[in-house]
Structure formats: structure tokens, C-alpha cells
Amino acid sequence: MADPILSLNGVSKSFGPIEVLHGVDFELRPGEIHALIGENGAGKSTTMKILGGYIDASDGDIRWQGAPVTFGSSDEAEARGIVMIHQEFNLAEHLGVDQNVFLGREIKRGWRLDHKAMRARTAELLAQLECPVDPSARVSGLSVPAKQMVEIAKALSRDLRVLIMDEPTAVLTERDCEILFRQIDRLRAQGVAILYTSHKLSEVKRICDRVTVLRDGAMVRSAPVSEITEDEMAAAMVGRELSDLYPAKAVPQDEVMLEVEGLSVPGLIETASLTLRRGEVLGIGGLVGAGRTELAEAIAGLRPRGGRVRLMGETLPAGQVKTAMERGLVYLTEDRKSAGLLLDKGLRENLTLPLLDRFGTVLIDRKAEEAALDKAIADFAIRAPERDMPVGNLSGGNQQKLLLAKTLLSDPQVILIDEPTRGIDIGTKQQIYTLISGLAAAGHAIIVISSEMPELIGLASRVLVMHAGRIVGGLEGDDVNEGAIVRLAMGLEETSEEAAA
Amino acid sequence: MTMATTQKSTGRPGRRIDLQVIGPILALIALLLIGMALNSNFLSYANITNVLARSAFIGIIAVGMTFVITAGGLDLSVGSMAAFVAGLMILVMNLLTESMGVTLPVILIGIAVALLAGLVAGVINGILITRVGIEAFIVTLGTMGIYRSLITWLADGGTLSLGFEMRELYRPVYYGGIAGVSWPIIAFVVVAVLGEIVMRHTAFGRHCAAIGSNEKVARYSSISVLKVRLATYVLLGLLVGFAVVMYVPRLGSASASTGLLWELEAIAAVIIGGTLLKGGFGRVWGTVVGVLILSLIGNILNLTDFVSPYLNGAIQGAVIILAVVLQRKGATER
Numbered sequence: 083m084a085d086p087i088l089s090l091n092g093v094s095k096s097f098g099p100i101e102v103l104h105g106v107d108f109e110l111r112p113g114e115i116h117a118l119i120g121e122n123g124a125g126k127s128t129t130m131k132i133l134g135g136y137i138d139a140s141d142g143d144i145r146w147q148g149a150p151v152t153f154g155s156s157d158e159a160e161a162r163g164i165v166m167i168h169q170e171f172n173l174a175e176h177l178g179v180d181q182n183v184f185l186g187r188e189i190k191r192g193w194r195l196d197h198k199a200m201r202a203r204t205a206e207l208l209a210q211l212e213c214p215v216d217p218s219a220r221v222s223g224l225s226v227p228a229k230q231m232v233e234i235a236k237a238l239s240r241d242l243r244v245l246i247m248d249e250p251t252a253v254l255t256e257r258d259c260e261i262l263f264r265q266i267d268r269l270r271a272q273g274v275a276i277l278y279t280s281h282k283l284s285e286v287k288r289i290c291d292r293v294t295v296l297r298d299g300a301m302v303r304s305a306p307v308s309e310i311t312e313d314e315m316a317a318a319m320v321g322r323e324l325s326d327l328y329p330a331k332a333v334p335q336d337e338v339m340l341e342v343e344g345l346s347v348p349g350l351i352e353t354a355s356l357t358l359r360r361g362e363v364l365g366i367g368g369l370v371g372a373g374r375t376e377l378a379e380a381i382a383g384l385r386p387r388g389g390r391v392r393l394m395g396e397t398l399p400a401g402q403v404k405t406a407m408e409r410g411l412v413y414l415t416e417d418r419k420s421a422g423l424l425l426d427k428g429l430r431e432n433l434t435l436p437l438l439d440r441f442g443t444v445l446i447d448r449k450a451e452e453a454a455l456d457k458a459i460a461d462f463a464i465r466a467p468e469r470d471m472p473v474g475n476l477s478g479g480n481q482q483k484l485l486l487a488k489t490l491l492s493d494p495q496v497i498l499i500d501e502p503t504r505g506i507d508i509g510t511k512q513q514i515y516t517l518i519s520g521l522a523a524a525g526h527a528i529i530v531i532s533s534e535m536p537e538l539i540g541l542a543s544r545v546l547v548m549h550a551g552r553i554v555g556g557l558e559g560d561d562v563n564e565g566a567i568v569r570l571a572m573g574l575e576e577t578s579e580e581a582a583a
Numbered sequence: 584m585t586m587a588t589t590q591k592s593t594g595r596p597g598r599r600i601d602l603q604v605i606g607p608i609l610a611l612i613a614l615l616l617i618g619m620a621l622n623s624n625f626l627s628y629a630n631i632t633n634v635l636a637r638s639a640f641i642g643i644i645a646v647g648m649t650f651v652i653t654a655g656g657l658d659l660s661v662g663s664m665a666a667f668v669a670g671l672m673i674l675v676m677n678l679l680t681e682s683m684g685v686t687l688p689v690i691l692i693g694i695a696v697a698l699l700a701g702l703v704a705g706v707i708n709g710i711l712i713t714r715v716g717i718e719a720f721i722v723t724l725g726t727m728g729i730y731r732s733l734i735t736w737l738a739d740g741g742t743l744s745l746g747f748e749m750r751e752l753y754r755p756v757y758y759g760g761i762a763g764v765s766w767p768i769i770a771f772v773v774v775a776v777l778g779e780i781v782m783r784h785t786a787f788g789r790h791c792a793a794i795g796s797n798e799k800v801a802r803y804s805s806i807s808v809l810k811v812r813l814a815t816y817v818l819l820g821l822l823v824g825f826a827v828v829m830y831v832p833r834l835g836s837a838s839a840s841t842g843l844l845w846e847l848e849a850i851a852a853v854i855i856g857g858t859l860l861k862g863g864f865g866r867v868w869g870t871v872v873g874v875l876i877l878s879l880i881g882n883i884l885n886l887t888d889f890v891s892p893y894l895n896g897a898i899q900g901a902v903i904i905l906a907v908v909l910q911r912k913g914a915t916e917r
Contacts, residue, residue: 384803403805413803421803424796426863435793436804438786445784488804 084112085148087275088133088164088244093142095128100467103128104300105142110244110275115266117278117286117307120296121319121507123465123477126279129296130246133277134166135159163243167233169252169505170419175222180204182221183236207235211265225371227258234265245269246277251285252505255369255533256568263289281507282534283312295319320509327508328515328540332522334362338395339527340411340496342381345389350376351551353389358496358527363518365542366531367567372548374531375416378498382406382413393496407436407492414489416500416531422485425474429466430455432473433488440492458487463513479510486517497521500531515541535564549573606909607856607872610902614879622886630882632765636757638878639767640665643826645849645870646778647819651719652853653782653865654815655795656712659723661823662845663730664704668827669837670734672697673743685748693753697831698824704730705820709813727846735839742838750835757832767829771871774822778867791815795862851899852877855906876902 086109095103103125110116110133120126131137132144135153143150146162153159156166173182180201189196189203204217213231215224221232230250237245247266251259266289269276278290286293287307294304295318303310303318340358345351351373358364366374380387383403391398393411406412415421423432434441434451441447441454458464462483466476473481482503490497502518503511518541522528532538538545545557547570555570557563569575618625644661651658676693683689704726711722737743745753760766782788790811793801802808831837854860855876856869880899884892 403802404807407805415803420797421799424793424800424863426796427792431789431793435789435801435806438789445780446786446789448784 084114086111086145087147089145090129090132090139091143091145093129093132093139093144095125095132095137096140101140102299103132106296106299106301107304108133108294108301110277112243112273112275113270114292115270115276115278115290117280117290117293118296119279119281119283119286119293119315119319121479121509123298123479124296124319124507125299126296127248128299130166130248130277130279133159133244134164134246136166160240163241164246165237165240165242165244166246167230167237167248167250169248171229171233173221173229173232176220178218178220179208179215179224179232179235180217182232183207183217183239185236187240203239204235207238208232210238211235212261226253227255227261227370230254230258230262242269242274244275244277247279249279249281249505251280251282253370256535257369257572259285281505281511283315283508286315287312297321316508319507327512329519331363331541331543332361332519334543335360335525339393340381340529341390341392343390343392345377345380345387345391347373347376347380347385347387351380351387354548354553356546356553358529360525360527361522362544363522363528363530363542365538365545365562366529366548367533367535367538367545368548368571370533372571373551374548375500376551377548378413378500378529378531382411382498384413407494410492410495411498412489412492412494412496413498414485414500414502416504418481418485419474423473423481423488426472428470429459429464429473429484430469432484433458433491436488437491454491458484458491462487462517479506482506482510482514486514490521494526496527496529498529498531501533502530503532503534503537535567538567539563547571604857607869607876607906610855610906611872611876611879614876614883618879618883618886621883625883625886628763630886632763632768634875634878634882635771636765636767638874639771640826640830641845641848641852641878642771642871642874643774643822643829644819644845645852645874646774646867647815647822648849649778649782649853649856649858649865649867649870650788650791650815651819652850652858652860653788653795653862654791654812655798655862656719656812656815657723657850658708658719658816658819659846659850660704660708660726660730661819661849662842662847663727663734664701664820664823665827665830665842665845666734666837666839667730667737668697668700668704668824669831669841670737670743671700672827672831673745673835673837674737676749677746680746680749685746685752687752689749690753693831694828697827698821701820701822701824701827702817703820704823705817706813708820709816712816713809713813731839734837734841738838740839742836745831745835750832753832753835755832757829770825770829774825775867775871778870782865782867787811787814792863792865795859796864848877848899851903855903860907873906 089109090106092105092107093103094101094105106129108129118126118129132139135156135158145151174185183204184200189199201217208215208217211231211234213228215228221229224232250262254262266276280286290307293307293310293315295302295315297319337360338357339360342354342356344353344355346353354377368374376385379385381391383401383406387400393409398409399405419425430451433455438446441450455469464480464483466480473484502514518528518530530541539562545562545567546553547555547567549571550573554573554576557566624630648658672693675696676689679689679692708723708726711717712719756766758765760769790801790806793806794808794811798808852873853870855873856866858865858869877899880902881895884890884895
């Protein structure tokens with residue numbers, strides 16, 4: 083086995099009086115993929131940021147090829163070939179792909195930029211990554227997976243020794259994941275040391291060589307992947323045995339709560355129709371970009387649309403979010419960081435934002451707000467060190483729970499939930515699944531949009547699949563399985579009657 | 584804007600905010616101490632009243648500007664708008680004096696005209712920005728030029744003056760007061776207190792901060808972003824009209840140079856007070872402190888002779904830059 087290229091020895095990290103990382107040992111070796119897993123708030127991000135030179139350790143040492151080292155900044159780490167790919171991409175949206183790849187390290191001829199050389203080199207890197215993106219395209223127009231490939235191309239353009247990936251597959255569909263895995267394999271073969279984090283344990287099992295589990299800032303287990311099962315990983319993360327991840331499904335009642343007829347959004351959705359009954363969890367599957375989010379947003383009044391939407395028998399006007407909420411229909415966004423929560427504001431301000439007129443007549447009733455927050459913290463088991471801390475500093479799982487609390491504050495009857503568990507840990511996932519089926523059992527009607535197939539299969543009693551802006555089929559009961567969903571999602575077959583394009 | 588939110592935020596917010604809260608107040612106290620040390624007349628009733636009354640116009644406008652900036656907007660037109668509204672008010676009052684004489688109703692109609700004109704000007708800015716969808720900077724740069732040009736044209740390049748008798752009747756609104764406190768000061772205090780309450784304790788204030796912080800989140804939280812944005816410009820226009828009602832009785836005239844650079848002073852006061860220029864967080868009391876800091880600098884320079892009053896602008900400019908530097912340090916500190 084190769085010697086570690088980068089390692090942490092007994093590293094601790096405190097933010098003020100609170101120690102969040104307690105004496106962690108961690109090693110990255112050339113040609114090895116080392117998974118770092120743990121629940122949200124277990125200290126994965128902090129560990130990664132220390133390795134990437136973004137923050138300093140409070141105690142213990144960082145070793146580079148065996149010798150202690152301190153990184154003054156992420157630039158110093160990058161100079162040694164340590165590159166971190168963040169979950170939120172660090173790309174200049176208005177610049178071209180090639181300009182991003184060489185940002186800050188432009189190739190020059192004399193004092194002028196050598197555009198030709200940069201473009202050619204970028205094209206080469208993208209070809210290596212099987213990424214069919216034009217090097218001169220603007221980043222803002224790219225899809226999420228393509229942006230991720232640009233990030234990887236950027237990392238490859240340097241002398242890459244250590245690659246740190248923060249949940250790279252959280253935003254990818256299954257097909258794009260495969261491409262990513264091939265790239266990761268290739269990098270491993272080239273002798274790059276890779277740190278990989280993911281909440282999807284099957285991925286860890288499949289592509290990683292070694293796994294280290296963090297819980298509450300301490301290392302609880304580290305083993306070769308071949309010697310540990312997925313269940314053992316999950317148990318180590320949570321600190322207890324996980325019972326069945328998905329609760330029993332509620333039985334839908336007869337009453338129709340939501341009726342969508344011939345809904346269209348120009349360029350995005352063609353005549354989509356669906357019905358949703360009381361007590362039902364309806365899943366919507368499909369690839370990223372198939373129009374699932376757009377469909378939900380159009381129903382919730384966040385996008386202009388054509389067609390008819392009837393909520394509990396009454397027609398819902400298009401494009402009016404507030405009316406929809408008042409009538410009892412809400413949408414929970416997939417994008418909690420840029421559309422869900424005000425990251426620089428506290429918990430209370432975020433919770434009550436959609437419903438301020440219910441808290442006081444002219445002046446806001448601060449006490450009622452605090453009481454609502456107390457209730458939300460208790461009901462949704464939100465863990466926050468301080469109530470008035472910026473919610474951007476909360477872990478992903480707690481942000482998601484706060485977003486759920488915020489969205490459900492108006493006590494809606496019909497709830498559209500987009501990617502309910504993106505980027506959150508398995509313990510919180512289970513809580514959210516229990517919550518969703520509890521809501522259905524209590525007589526709410528729920529639509530769950532998800533790119534994770536087990537989630538659709540485990541939660542929904544019926545699944546609609548979208549492809550290229552159309553609902554191409556529905557699956558019910560025993561027909562709901564991964565194979566059937568994938569075939570529909572890829573546009574290979576259609577089950578709906580009005581199948582012609 | 585979304586890129587900015589991905590920056591690491593590992594520091595503790597508590598201490599930082601504290602420093603930002605005290606910063607402007609410390610600066611104000613320091614200025615008061617300097618003033619007292621340099622000139623014994625500084626704390627005299629006459630001087631303090633004078634400083635406060637003169638800062639009332641900018642102050643009232645700056646309170647409105649705080650809302651606009653907090654909601655992520657900007658208004659460069661307020662100085663020219665004030666001049667134009669003042670000119671319009673004087674024209675109307677002079678015209679009415681011919682038929683109605685020097686009477687109270689003329690003043691009341693004049694006041695109504697000023698408030699209405701301010702309101703309409705605010706609506707125009709707001710509609711162009713929210714409905715037509717043009718950048719606030721461009722829209723208000725345009726209307727700034729338009730109003731400045733209109734007042735110059737109305738005054739035919741010179742000065743529009745209120746009739747002498749009318750001026751005498753209207754004068755007390757600026758020079759009079761209750762219990763030794765003049766009306767402009769009272770008006771400023773009332774506007775500031777109301778503004779602070781609206782900003783901190785009403786849904787409107789909270790919505791402004793939410794929109795400035797992240798417009799998309801606000802929209803997804805079923806806030807009528809366009810309406811709230813529009814309302815901030817209308818409120819500012821109305822307050823410009825109100826400031827003019829206080830301003831006209833002071834000199835009784837308006838010209839092409841009336842309200843020159845008020846917009847910049849108002850924006851500067853808002854920023855010095857700790858409101859973020861990019862929006863998302865605003866505090867009205869900070870703006871009041873900012874207004875006082877700016878006018879005290881001018882006042883101290885006038886009262887002392889070792890720095891020329893002509894350097895007033897330079898020192899104010901330095902203070903503005905310093906305030907923003909301090910703000911930014913707080914925000915990016917690791």
C-alpha cells in the first residue's frame with residue numbers, strides 16, 4: 083500500500099467554545115478512494131475544509147507526504163495539487179467554460195491571453211471526461227451535471243494529486259453518476275488520492291476502497307469497504323440499528339384533491355394532466371431536466387402556465403403563489419439554498435416569512451413567532467445551537483427540516499415536495515419519510531418529486547414518470563420498480579393513452 | 584448574488600454584529616467630543632438646533648432610502664425630485680395666491696401638491712423598475728436628469744421664489760416649533776421613529792429585508808416581490824414630498840441648484856448607518872446616526888478654522904469609504 087500523501091493526525095477544530103471535531107485521524111493515499119461518511123453535522127465538511135486548506139485545525143497536525151504542513155489558504159493547498167470540488171460550484175456563471183477552467187491561471191503569450199491554447203486544452207479535458215460541452219459556451223447555460231464536469235476539468239487542468247469531492251452525486255441523475263464514476267476510476271488509476279463523500283451508501287460500497295465514519299465530530303469506524311456492509315455503515319453513522327427506512331404506505335381515499343388538466347409551460351411542459359386524491363402520496367420521477375420541477379412550480383403558481391388546475395373542486399388561477407397557499411396548496415423547493423431559505427437570517431425570520439400576516443395585525447407579534455418556532459423545533463426535531471444564528475450555518479438536514487416547517491406552517495392540504503431528502507443524512511431522511519407518510523395518513527395529499535428511485539418506490543403508492551416535458555406514463559402497485567421507471571424516464575416506452583407526440 | 588452566499592461562513596456572527604452596531608454610535612460620540620473641544624459654542628442651543636433642522640430634509644429622505652436600499656434597490660433621483668417638487672409647489676402656490684390671496688388654504692393645497700407630486704414621482708420610478716423591469720440605477724439616473732432639467736426650465740435658469748407675504752405666512756413651518764424644538768426636527772424624529780417601527784416590527788419591513796437578501800426565496804415564500812419593491816419607491820417619493828414641505832419655508836425659493844447631491848448624502852447616510860448597500864439588512868436608527876455624522880462634520884468644519892470648510896466634501900467622502908471598509912471587514916473576517 084502506498085504511503086499517505088495527505089493525512090490528519092489527532093486533528094480537532096473548535097468554533098469559539100464549541101469543539102466540533104475531536105481528534106480525527108484520516109489518511110488519503112495515492113490511487114485510493116477514501117469515503118468519508120456521517121450524518122449531517124457529524125463534521126464531514128469541517129474535515130474536508132481542513133484538508134483543502136479552507137480553515138485551520140485548532141489542534142493536531144496535518145501531514146503532506148509525511149511532513150507536518152500548514153496551509154495558509156486554499157490557494158496554498160491548491161498549489162500542491164489538492165483540489166476541493168464543492169457542492170455549490172465555484173464557477174463564474176457569465177464566463178465561458180474555457181475561461182472558467184483557466185481562471186486565475188490563464189495561459190499567456192507575452193502579455194496577451196492565448197485563447198486558442200486554452201480553448202484547445204479545455205476541449206481536450208472535456209473530451210477526456212466524455213462531456214459534450216462546447217469549450218466556449220457560457221457556464222450559466224449549462225446543466226448541473228455539465229457544470230460539475232467543468233469543475234472536474236478545472237481540477238484536472240492542474241497537477242492534481244488529491245481530489246476532495248463533497249457529495250458529487252447529490253445533484254446528478256443515475257446516468258450522469260455512471261459517467262462520474264468512470265472518471266473517478268480513471269483518476270484512481272492515475273494515482274490521484276480521492277476523498278469522496280455521499281449519503282448514498284450503495285455508491286460508497288461500489289466505488290470506494292476505504293470508508294471512514296464520523297459521528298458527532300469523532301471517528302467511529304474506519305475499514306476497507308470490502309469488510310463492512312451498508313447496514314453496518316448506516317448503523318455506525320446513526321449509532322443505532324436502523325429499522326425499516328420507509329414507513330407503511332397510507333391508503334388513498336376517494337376524494338379528489340387536485341386535478342390538473344392539460345397544463346403547459348411554453349418550451350418546458352406539454353399538456354400534462356394528473357389527479358391526486360386525499361391521503362395519497364404520488365411520486366413523480368424522471369431525469370433532471372424532464373420538467374418535473376417546472377410542473378410543480380406551474381401548479382403552485384410560481385410560473386406562468388396554460389391549462390386548468392382545480393384544487394378541491396375550485397379552479398386555481400395561474401401564476402398566483404399567494405392564492406395557492408391561502409387555498410391550501412404549497413410547494414417545497416428542491417433548491418433550499420437559493421430559493422428556500424434566507425441563509426443570512428435567523429430561524430424565526432425564515433420560519434414565519436410566508437405567513438407574516440398571521441402573526442399580528444399591524445405590528446409583528448414577536449412572541450407568537452417565538453412560540454411558532456418553539457413548536458417547529460419540537461415537531462420537526464430541528465437541532466440548532468442558537469435560535470438567532472444565520473440558517474446558512476445549520477447542517478443540510480436541519481435546514482431541510484426548517485424548510486419543511488416553514489412550508490407546512492400554513493397547514494396546507496396539498497403539498498408538492500421537490501427532492502425531499504437531497505443532500506441529507508440517512509437518520510434525517512428516515513424522519514422526513516415518516517413525516518411524509520404521517521401527513522398522508524392524516525388526510526393530506528402529497529406529490530413527491532425525486533431523482534432517487536428507492537425513495538419513489540418506498541414512499542409513493544403511484545408514480546408518474548416525465549420525459550422531455552411530458553408525463554409519459556404511470557405505474558401503480560407492483561408495477562412500481564426501478565426498471566420500469568428508468569425505461570419511461572429514458573423515453574424508451576410510454577404507457578399513457580395519449581402517447582403520440 | 585447567489586455566488587456570494589456560497590462563501591464560507593465559519594466565523595461567529597455575534598461579536599461581529601456587535602461591533603457594527605456600536606461603530607456608527609462611537610463615531611458620532613467622537614464627533615461630539617471633538618466639536619466640544621474645538622468650540623465652546625458647539626453645544627449651544629442655537630448651533631444644535633441649526634444642525635438638526637438642516638439635517639432634517641436629508642434625514643427624512645434617508646429614512647425612505649433605507650427601505651429602498653434594504654429591498655435591494657437604489658434611487659439616485661431624490662435630489663432632483665426634491666428640487667422639482669419644490670419648484671412645482673412654489674408655482675402652484677404663487678398661482679393660487681392671485682385668486683385666493685395670502686391664505687392658509689393656499690398653503691394646504693401647496694402641501695398637498697408637494698406630497699402628491701412626490702408620490703407620483705415615486706410611482707413612476709417604481710413602475711419603471713418593477714413592471715418594465717429596468718435596472719434601478721438606470722431608471723433613477725434617467726429621472727434624476729429629467730427632474731433637474733425640468734426645474735431649470737420651470738425657473739427659466741434662475742430662481743422660483745414664493746411671494747413675499749406668502750413666505751411670511753409659511754415661514755413658521757420651518758422656523759417655528761413647540762417648546763423650543765423646531766418643526767423640521769419634530770418631523771424628522773416622527774418619521775425616524777415610525778420608520779424604525781415599520782422596518783423592525785411590520786411585515787413590510789421584514790419583506791423588504793427578505794427581498795434584498797434573496798429575491799427568489801422571497802418569491803417562493805409567496806411574497807409579492809414586485810408590490811413590495813414598488814411600495815419602497817412610492818414611500819421614498821412621498822417622503823421626498825414631505826421633506827420639501829419642510830424645506831420650502833426655509834428659503835422660500837427653488838432653483839437649479841436646490842437639492843444638489845442630496846441623493847448621494849442620503850445614500851451615504853444609509854450606508855454609514857450600517858444598512859447593506861446590496862440589500863438584505865437595514866436599520867433606520869443607523870441611518871439617523873449617519874445623517875447626524877455627516878452634518879456634524881460640516882458643522883465642525885464651519886466652526887473651526889484650521890481645516891477649510893471647503894474640504895467638507897473630502898472629509899465626508901473619507902468617512903463614507905471608511906464606513907464601508909469597516910462593514911466589509913466584519914463580513915469577510917474568518
